[in-house]
Amino acid sequence: MNNTHKVRDAFFTFSTLIILLFFNIWMQEIFDTKTLIPMIFVLGVFLVSLKTQGYFWGITASLLSVLAVNYAFTYPYYAFDLISPECVASAVVMLLVAILTGTLTTQIKRQEKIKAETEKERMRANLLRAVSHDLRTPLTTIYGSCSAIIENYDTLHKAQQLKLLGEIRQDSEWLIRMVENLLSVTRIGGKNVEISKLPTVLEELIDAVLVKFHKRCPDQQVQVDIPEDFISIPMDAMLIEQVLINILENAVDHAKGMTELKLTVTTENALALFCISDNGCGIAADRIDRIFTGYLDQEIVPADGRRSNMGIGLSVCAAIIKAHGSEIHAGNNETGGASFYFSLELES
Amino acid sequence: MNNNRYKILVIEDESNIRSFAKAILEANQYQVITSDTCQNGIMMFSSHRPDLVLLDLGLPDRDGLEFIRTIRSLQEATPILVLSARTGETDKVEALDLGANDYITKPFGTAELLARVRVALRVSQYSGNPSLSLDGKFFLHDLMIDYDRRIVSISGNEIKLTQTEYNILVLLAKHTGKVLTYAFIIREVWGPSDDGGVKKLQVNMANLRKKMGIKPGDNRYIINELGVGYRMCEE
Numbered sequence: 001m002n003n004t005h006k007v008r009d010a011f012f013t014f015s016t017l018i019i020l021l022f023f024n025i026w027m028q029e030i031f032d033t034k035t036l037i038p039m040i041f042v043l044g045v046f047l048v049s050l051k052t053q054g055y056f057w058g059i060t061a062s063l064l065s066v067l068a069v070n071y072a073f074t075y076p077y078y079a080f081d082l083i084s085p086e087c088v089a090s091a092v093v094m095l096l097v098a099i100l101t102g103t104l105t106t107q108i109k110r111q112e113k114i115k116a117e118t119e120k121e122r123m124r125a126n127l128l129r130a131v132s133h134d135l136r137t138p139l140t141t142i143y144g145s146c147s148a149i150i151e152n153y154d155t156l157h158k159a160q161q162l163k164l165l166g167e168i169r170q171d172s173e174w175l176i177r178m179v180e181n182l183l184s185v186t187r188i189g190g191k192n193v194e195i196s197k198l199p200t201v202l203e204e205l206i207d208a209v210l211v212k213f214h215k216r217c218p219d220q221q222v223q224v225d226i227p228e229d230f231i232s233i234p235m236d237a238m239l240i241e242q243v244l245i246n247i248l249e250n251a252v253d254h255a256k257g258m259t260e261l262k263l264t265v266t267t268e269n270a271l272a273l274f275c276i277s278d279n280g281c282g283i284a285a286d287r288i289d290r291i292f293t294g295y296l297d298q299e300i301v302p303a304d305g306r307r308s309n310m311g312i313g314l315s316v317c318a319a320i321i322k323a324h325g326s327e328i329h330a331g332n333n334e335t336g337g338a339s340f341y342f343s344l345e346l347e348s
Numbered sequence: 349m350n351n352n353r354y355k356i357l358v359i360e361d362e363s364n365i366r367s368f369a370k371a372i373l374e375a376n377q378y379q380v381i382t383s384d385t386c387q388n389g390i391m392m393f394s395s396h397r398p399d400l401v402l403l404d405l406g407l408p409d410r411d412g413l414e415f416i417r418t419i420r421s422l423q424e425a426t427p428i429l430v431l432s433a434r435t436g437e438t439d440k441v442e443a444l445d446l447g448a449n450d451y452i453t454k455p456f457g458t459a460e461l462l463a464r465v466r467v468a469l470r471v472s473q474y475s476g477n478p479s480l481s482l483d484g485k486f487f488l489h490d491l492m493i494d495y496d497r498r499i500v501s502i503s504g505n506e507i508k509l510t511q512t513e514y515n516i517l518v519l520l521a522k523h524t525g526k527v528l529t530y531a532f533i534i535r536e537v538w539g540p541s542d543d544g545g546v547k548k549l550q551v552n553m554a555n556l557r558k559k560m561g562i563k564p565g566d567n568r569y570i571i572n573e574l575g576v577g578y579r580m581c582e583e
Contacts, residue, residue, distance in 0.1 A: 172455075176455050198575060199546070199547065199550075199551075200574065200575070201550045201554060203554060203557065203564055204550075204553075204572040204574060205574065206564040206565070207564040207565055207567065207572050208572050208573075208574045210564055210565030211565065213569070214462050214565065222565070224563075224564055224565060226564065228558075229550055230554045231548075232547070232550070237437075237574040237575050238437070238574065238575065241574065
């Protein structure tokens with residue numbers, strides 16, 4: 001990557017200088033004056049310093065410009081005269097332009113990087129804050145209910161105890177799902193970490209998803225429509241499994257009035273298109289743009305932000321699909337309900 | 349009566365998990381002994397001769413995989429059930445390939461734990477010659493495999509399988525309830541020198557599913573353990 005940068009910078013430097021050199025010769029013919037020449041070379045040095053990395057190419061360009069002016073445009077023509085005070089002065093000016101521009105652009109680049117870092121840091125802090133808040137609610141229930149049972153073991157009726165224990169189990173299950181999502185996020189890791197993709201058979205993936213989904217939502221039927229052929233897709237199966245389960249569960253939790261939940265996979269060219277659609281209430285217009293990022297964007301967590309698993313679930317989906325080099329989209333169907341879709345590359 | 353009960357050794361360093369596993373198992377008529385380190389676990393194993401080991405991989409003194417290696421190097425066939433907090437498939441595959449019989453990913457429910465324990469104990473009983481105990485025939489729901497006549501049928505209708513497909517199905521049936529890793533199946537079906545890889549197995553499995561009429565989500569016979577292998581359902 002560094003090498004391609006160097007090649008590109010060198011190419012930019014030399015092509016700029018050569019173009020300006022011929023431009024100068026041409027200008028000299030037309031206007032019959034030399035006043036423009038140093039100015040145009042200064043412009044060249046400025047451009048090179050602006051567009052290349054570090055100081056090296058800017059300084060190179062300024063020295064080359066001095067030589068070019070000295071050789072072609074000052075007396076004696078087409079010969080070097082490097083010791084004249086005029087030449088030394090112009091060299092100093094050119095060098096100053098190069099160094100100052102270089103300093104300026106380096107500073108701007110650094111600031112941009114800092115800004116991006118802060119943005120990432122802010123997202124992370126928001127995630128942490130939202131997660132901690134979300135964890136606290138079920139933990140309160142679990143802790144409170146357990147204490148209630150332990151402290152009032154003899155006075156509580158069996159039915160009351162069972163009810164409390166049932167709620168503890170329910171909240172623990174919710175916590176497990178939350179932690180699974182967080183684990184997925186850490187598995188994706190930093191931006192530069194490549195996820196490990198293994199060829200996965202589509203049919204086996206869908207089967208595993210449905211088995212897991214039915215364990216959690218035994219009453220919800222899913223209509224499946226996938227190609228008959230043997231289809232192998234390179235992916236991190238555990239993560240894609242999580243994506244599909246998150247979207248299916250999201251539909252169960254939020255698509256009010258849903259009677260149909262469909263999971264369709266089609267192949268087109270070298271892509272497998274996954275689509276999960278329901279016929280529920282659809283996604284509110286003001287949420288649709290931020291549905292995948294809302295969880296991370298929220299500055300202030302609502303006072304009873306209970307069960308906002310939806311937010312983190314979908315954010316995780318978006319991150320996982322992005323890590324696979326693709327994008328996830330959501331929209332409302334013309335016939336009602338919402339659809340989520342993404343594509344993955346087939347095995348070549 | 350104590351002597352008739354299965355003895356289970358639980359090796360786990362988290363005392364809460366240990367105590368809840370002990371509670372469930374004892375409530376279901378198993379005799380339970382526990383250990384919180386790998387070293388101690390190996391000692392308990394040789395002195396108590398348990399029928400089954402529940403093993404956590406993240407132990408304070410040594411990696412749980414070491415335990416499996418040690419026990420298997422002693423030619424002990426005692427079933428080992430791995431309790432894994434690790435989510436990566438590679439750890440599971442490694443534990444299975446070292447000789448663990450099955451794994452349960454934490455957090456797990458009581459029903460799941462008990463089911464796996466039952467299967468592991470049953471499999472170990474028949475491990476010598478499974479086909480004999482099944483009277484030359486294997487039954488699972490409406491699926492029937494006749495080992496002697498090499499016939500497979502569902503609801504009485506015979507299914508035509510290729511030699512390879514039949515071998516895979518029989519291999520899974522003979523290890524009912526146990527996860528077989530891709531590497532294990534490939535070695536058993538195609539021999540040790542084969543380099544056809546997982547793809548060939550996956551294609552054969554796809555054909556097998558098609559012939560048996562298995563639809564995604566309908567896991568009546570074979571469970572897909574993504575990235576790990578396949579498992580024949582137990583009941």
